[in-house]
Amino acid sequence: MRKPEQELAEIKSMMERSTRFLSLSGLAGILAGIYAFIGAGIAWYWIYFPSTTYGAEFEPSSPAELQTNLLAVALLVLLLAIGSAYLLSQSKSQRKAEKFWSPASKRFLLALFIPVVAGGLFSFALIHESTYQLIAPATLVFYGLGLISASHFTLGEIRNLGIGQLILGILAAFFPGYGLLCWALGFGVLHVIYGSMMYYRYDR
Numbered sequence: 001m002r003k004p005e006q007e008l009a010e011i012k013s014m015m016e017r018s019t020r021f022l023s024l025s026g027l028a029g030i031l032a033g034i035y036a037f038i039g040a041g042i043a044w045y046w047i048y049f050p051s052t053t054y055g056a057e058f059e060p061s062s063p064a065e066l067q068t069n070l071l072a073v074a075l076l077v078l079l080l081a082i083g084s085a086y087l088l089s090q091s092k093s094q095r096k097a098e099k100f101w102s103p104a105s106k107r108f109l110l111a112l113f114i115p116v117v118a119g120g121l122f123s124f125a126l127i128h129e130s131t132y133q134l135i136a137p138a139t140l141v142f143y144g145l146g147l148i149s150a151s152h153f154t155l156g157e158i159r160n161l162g163i164g165q166l167i168l169g170i171l172a173a174f175f176p177g178y179g180l181l182c183w184a185l186g187f188g189v190l191h192v193i194y195g196s197m198m199y200y201r202y203d204r
Helices: 004-019 026-048 063-095 103-128 132-153 157-174 176-203
Strands: none
Touching: 026 063, 026 176, 103 132, 132 157, 132 176, 157 176
């Protein structure tokens, strides 16, 4: 005969699975960080190498071409990160015999992508107005807000990742010359740290 505390634990687990999306892959977070590092390195090379002093105000000599190149890299990083997250999270849900497309996962995605899509559109407006220095802060802030919002429907640790993105975004707004560095720390370092923690805590 099962003990009452065992039955309560099972009920709690069932309720949590029905209301929270628990199939996020830690390895996907690590890969997203690596993609961001590579993208930031390419962007740094195009912007600052070999003649521009790092931390100086960014005024591109050929804005149209540079815009196109940076947007292409940013979109590629985004597609790789989303694709990795989808495939690895779906694989994790299959291993745990859980449904990937559930009401909880849909609520999670909606809470995450409303701020993220709004941030993307806002960033395009900044590009249109040639306000390049605020693009990195804007993407960090909106992404951080999305993570904090989505944390109500998934693992609570994602909230700390969102707070970290917000802090770096605000710092980048005050020190725009170091926006790329803050972007690399947020999307690169924090993702790798978060992904590693989630992998060793939940995935192994």
